[in-house]
Structure formats: structure tokens, C-alpha cells
Amino acid sequence: xxxIAPVMPEVNFGTDxxxxxxxxxxxxxxxxxxxxxxxxxxxxxxxxxxxxxLSEAFSDDVKLPSAPGYERISMPSMGRTMxxxxxxxxxxxxxxxxxxxxxAVIRKAATEMLVPFANRLIDGFADRRQLDLVPEYTHRYPFxxxxxxxxxxxxxxxxxxxxxxxxxxxxxxxxxxxxxxxDLDVYLTPILEERRVNPKEDVISRLVTAELEGHKLTNEEIxxxxxxxxxxxAETTFxxxxxxxxxxxxxxxxxxxxxxxxxxxxxxVEEALRRHGATPLLPRFTENAVNIGGVDIxxxxxxxxxxxxxxHDPEEFEDPRTFSLERRxxxxxxxxxxxxxxxxxxxxxxxxxxxxxxLLDRLxxxxxxxxxxxxxxxxxxxxxxxxxxxxDDVLPAxxxxxxRIAL
Amino acid sequence: xxxxxxxxxxxxxxxxxxTAPDVFAQRESDGLVTVLNEHPPESLRAQVRRAxxxxxxxxxxxEE
Numbered sequence: 001x002x003x004i005a006p007v008m009p010e011v012n013f014g015t016d017x018x019x020x021x022x023x024x025x026x027x028x029x030x031x032x033x034x035x036x037x038x039x040x041x042x043x044x045x046x047x048x049x050x051x052x053x054l055s056e057a058f059s060d061d062v063k064l065p066s067a068p069g070y071e072r073i074s075m076p077s078m079g080r081t082m083x084x085x086x087x088x089x090x091x092x093x094x095x096x097x098x099x100x101x102x103x104a105v106i107r108k109a110a111t112e113m114l115v116p117f118a119n120r121l122i123d124g125f126a127d128r129r130q131l132d133l134v135p136e137y138t139h140r141y142p143f144x145x146x147x148x149x150x151x152x153x154x155x156x157x158x159x160x161x162x163x164x165x166x167x168x169x170x171x172x173x174x175x176x177x178x179x180x181x182x183d184l185d186v187y188l189t190p191i192l193e194e195r196r197v198n199p200k201e202d203v204i205s206r207l208v209t210a211e212l213e214g215h216k217l218t219n220e221e222i223x224x225x226x227x228x229x230x231x232x233x234a235e236t237t238f239x240x241x242x243x244x245x246x247x248x249x250x251x252x253x254x255x256x257x258x259x260x261x262x263x264x265x266x267x268x269v270e271e272a273l274r275r276h277g278a279t280p281l282l283p284r285f286t287e288n289a290v291n292i293g294g295v296d297i298x299x300x301x302x303x304x305x306x307x308x309x310x311x312h313d314p315e316e317f318e319d320p321r322t323f324s325l326e327r328r329x330x331x332x333x334x335x336x337x338x339x340x341x342x343x344x345x346x347x348x349x350x351x352x353x354x355x356x357x358x359l360l361d362r363l364x365x366x367x368x369x370x371x372x373x374x375x376x377x378x379x380x381x382x383x384x385x386x387x388x389x390x391x392d393d394v395l396p397a398x399x400x401x402x403x404r405i406a407l
Numbered sequence: 408x409x410x411x412x413x414x415x416x417x418x419x420x421x422x423x424x425x426t427a428p429d430v431f432a433q434r435e436s437d438g439l440v441t442v443l444n445e446h447p448p449e450s451l452r453a454q455v456r457r458a459x460x461x462x463x464x465x466x467x468x469x470e471e
Contacts, residue, residue: 059464091418098419098438103428212437329457341420341463404425 004044007036013281013304014041017377021280022321025049025309034293038304040283045302046295047281051313051333053293054305058337061086066340069284069303077170077177079224083340090339096210096217097225098343100149100203106346107402113148114350117141118358119397126394130369133387134242137359142237142351146230149347151195151202160187164230185223192219233344236278237351239383240334243276243376244269244352245359246384247323249368254323259360266403269352270330275323277334280308281379307333308382350402357400365392408447409470410455412440416466426461427454440466 007028011018018024028036028049038047048054057064070084082093099105121137121144147157166180192208199205207222217225248255248268258265282305289299297303311332312320335342342348359366368374372388410430412423419438423431430447431440447455455469 091415095419095437095439099434099436102419102421102433102438103425104433210436329460331460335463337463339418339464341418341422343419346421346425404428 004037006039006044007033009039012039012041013045013047013379014039016379017375018379019375019377021308021379021382022312025306025312026314026321029309029312029314035295035297040302040304043302045283045304046292046297047304047309048292048306049309049313050293051310051316054307054310054333055337057292057303057305058333058340061339063288063290064284064303065287066284068287068300072285073283074170074228076174077167077181078227079181079220081224081228082343083228092212092215093217093221094339094343095212096215097203097207099210100206101343101347103346106350109149109347110350110354110400110402114145114354115358115400116397117144117148118354119362122358122362122394123397125363125391129392130388130390133245133359133389134238134385137355138241138245138384138387139238141355142234142241143230145237145347145351146234149203150226150229151200151204152191156187160184161230163187164227167227168231181227184227188223188226189219192222229344232342233347235381237348239278239378239381240272240276240348241352241355242384242387243278243382244272244356245389246368246374246376246387247272247276248356248360249366249387249389251323254325255360255366257325258356262357262361263403264325265356265360266353267325267328267330269349269356270332271323271325271327272352273334273349274311274317274327274330274332275321276376276382277307277311277332278381278383279334280382281305282307282336283380304380305336307336353403354400358398361398362395363389363391363393364395365390367391408449408452408455410442410445410447411468411470412442413466413468414439416464418464418466420463422461422463423458423467426458427451430455431458431467 034050036047037044065086067084067086075084163180163184167177170177195205196208199209207217258268284303286297286299286301290297314320335345367390369388369390374387376384417440424433430444432443459467459469
């Protein structure tokens with residue numbers, strides 16, 4: 001591996017903020033590159049840049065299974081999540097949880113929980129006219145939504161979040177990660193047992209009672225899913241939501257159009273996912289030697305699935321670095337493709353639409369606070385960690401009509 | 408137009424239902440696809456095309 005010379009050796013795509021990620025990807029597109037070696041954490045990764053190559057890679061879970069990557073990255077701390085499964089086992093495990101995230105269920109959840117919960121958070125803004133939107137909303141909302149959906153008592157959320165972030169400390173602090181995993185399991189066990197006896201309308205109840213072709217989920221399979229759902233479902237949405245709000249509040253014309261034309265918001269969410277999806281470079285590993293885009297890659301090599309560069313491939317997207325409300329359909333790869341396609345895509349979209357609508361309509365004059373910096377940073381996980389905003393008033397709670405996806 | 412769906416390939420993404428809700432549905436329990444209308448009218452053709460295109464695993468098809 002040491003004889004492979006990375007492109008752009010001044011950047012570590014695993015650890016640097018890479019604020020100029022899109023400019024760098026555009027440069028590689030302009031040079032006609034398809035797959036390039038880059039520096040990634042303490043080694044080299046093969047970065048896939050082109051839309052067609054990435055689409056094909058995502059679609060072929062036999063040639064390029066997701067399992068080897070997740071076995072290394074997350075299995076020691078999270079257990080065997082669905083991402084580390086393939087074939088028939090994956091199909092059945094996924095189907096057992098998928099019912100809980102289908103559009104019809106999410107639409108119902110929007111009315112019953114997503115909208116009231118967003119309204120409650122914004123009610124809390126009433127006596128202020130300036131705040132940091134990240135801790136107060138864009139972070140708090142997606143995590144709270146997951147807790148509410150699962151049926152985790154909201155009073156325990158802070159503790160649960162500490163454990164979840166603890167599990168994510170693997171491999172940097174392995175002891176802490178494994179202790180957090182044990183603590184989380186101990187906390188969840190009686191909740192699972194209780195829902196088994198008295199099922200409610202929440203996701204945990206669904207998981208303990210789900211059955212398909214004679215299969216039921218084991219406790220460990222449910223734990224693995226629950227360890228995964230906060231990082232996969234809440235962290236990603238929080239990061240994308242911050243980037244979306246920063247984009248909207250940094251572009252007066254876009255803000256005005258979305259304020260005056262609520263019907264364009266569903267398109268804006270799709271474009272935010274394309275421009276600012278939270279996982280622009282998704283780490284994977286090869287199982288066997290493969291050829292991608294004409295480049296030979298050995299077995300057991302680190303790959304980076306270039307979701308951002310593929311979703312800005314000039315052969316697929318006209319004027320790719322412009323935030324445009326005219327891309328219909330918008331074939332971005334923010335949720336991946338193939339059998340591991342994001343299970344929570346409808347939930348994520350609904351959270352982004354509800355939040356965009358309620359923040360714009362309830363906070364007149366919403367704007368970035370003058371003199372306060374905000375940036376979209378990170379490459380494997382990218383988003384906004386601080387966004388100081390001001391507004392003139394807090395209007396009363398409003399409803400929200402769920403809109404069809406804009407394809 | 409004749410619409411087909413392969414439940415063994417289906418990954419319950421819900422993209423077809425989000426795109427063409429009059430033609431596709433999902434089973435309540437596991438989210439697997441069911442076809443509501445095998446011969447959708449001309450007016451739904453564009454929606455069905457987009458649904459086929461948006462399926463992440465190519466589990467649905469439409470023959471003219």
C-alpha cells in the first residue's frame with residue numbers, strides 16, 4: 001500500500017474539515033478521474049467519483065458487499081447490524097424492521113409527533129431573539145424524534161444519548177465504547193420485556209412482535225438495530241438539517257422564494273440532500289480484488305463511496321455546484337442505492353420538510369446573526385455544528401400538510 | 408402498460424409508494440411491495456416510470 005501515491009496529499013479526507021470538498025471533487029471531475037487514491041485516516045482509500053460507477057457499486061452487493069466494511073468499523077461496538085449482513089439473512093432482518101419506516105407510517109407520525117414536537121421546540125424560543133440553532137433545534141430535533149418513535153421515555157434521553165455517543169467512541173476509546181454498549185443493553189432489556197407483554201404503538205413494540213416467514217428478531221438483533229438507529233438516523237439528519245438551514249439563510253433569493261412558495265420546499269429538501277448530504281464519502285472495504293471505473297483495486301482495500309462527487313457529476317447534473325430548485329427528478333445518491341438503501345429516507349425527508357416549514361413560517365425575519373461564522377465541515381460525516389440566528393418574533397404553533405416526494 | 412413487482416428483490420425502500428401511490432402499496436407488516444393496479448391508466452404513466460427508476464434494487468418493472 002505504501003507505494004500508492006495519493007492525489008491531493010495535503011488533505012486527509014478522514015480527519016480534516018475539508019471545507020472545500022466540492023471544489024476539490026470538481027477539480028478531479030475536470031481532470032477526467034474516475035477512481036483515485038486519497039489519504040484517509042492513517043492509510044489510503046480508493047475514492048469513487050463518477051455517478052455511474054458508484055451507482056453500480058452500490059447495486060452489486062455480491063461484488064462489493066457492505067459487510068466487510070461494517071465488520072471492521074462498527075461490529076466490535078455495535079454488534080452485527082443490518083449493514084454487516086448480506087443475502088437472505090439481510091433480506092429477512094431488513095423486512096422485519098422496514099414496516100416501521102414506510103411512507104404511510106411516517107405520514108401518520110408526522111401529524112401525531114413530528115409536527116407537535118417541532119412546534120414544542122420552537123415554542124421554547126419565545127423569550128429570545130437570538131440563539132444557536134444547532135443545540136436548540138437541528139441537533140435536538142432528530143434525536144428527540146428517534147426517542148419518541150422508539151418509545152424511549154423522554155426523561156431518559158440525555159442518558160441514552162451519552163451511551164449512544166459512547167458506543168461511537170470505538171475504536172478511539174474501546175473500553176468506554178464497550179462499557180456504554182453494556183449499559184445501554186442493561187437499560188433496554190426491561191423495556192423490551194415490557195413491550196413484549198404490553199405492546200404499544202412504538203417501534204420497539206413492532207420489533208419485539210415482528211415475524212416474517214417464521215423468523216423473529218432475537219434480543220441481540222434488536223439491540224444491534226437500536227445501537228445503530230441513533231447514529232444512522234439522527235446524526236445524519238441533524239448534520240444535513242444544519243447545512244440546509246445555513247444554505248437557505250445565506251441566500252436571500254432562496255429564502256424569499258421558499259418563504260413565498262411553500263410548494264418549493266419539498267424540492268429544496270431534495271436539493272439539500274444532494275448538495276449537503278451528511279455522508280459525502282462513505283467508507284467501505286473490498287472483499288475481493290475488483291475493477292472499478294477501469295482501476296484495479298486489491299482485496300481488503302479501503303474504499304470511499306463518493307456520494308458527494310457522484311451527486312455532483314457534471315455528466316449527470318447540470319451546473320452541479322448550484323443549489324437549484326429546478327432539478328426534477330433529482331437523482332442524488334444521498335440515501336445510497338441497492339439492498340442497503342437507507343431505511344429511514346422517508347423519515348429523514350419528513351423531518352427536513354417539517355423543520356424547514358416551521359422554522360421559516362414561525363420565525364419571521366429568520367436570518368444569520370451578523371459577524372457570526374458558520375461552516376459546513378467534515379468528509380465522512382459533514383454538516384454544521386454552530387449556526388447563530390436571529391428572528392423578529394415567534395408566531396403561534398402551526399400545522400403542516402405532508403407533501404409528496406419531488407422526484 | 409403492465410406493472411410487475413418482485414417481492415424477493417424488494418428492499419422495502421418505499422420509493423415506489425412515495426412516487427406512485429395509486430399504483431403501489433406496501434404490506435403493513437414488512438413494507439414489501441404490492442401492486443394495486445397492474446394496468447394503470449395513461450395518466451399515471453410518468454409516475455410509474457419514475458417509480459421504476461427510483462427503486463433502489465430494480466424490483467419493479469413496467470412493460471408497454
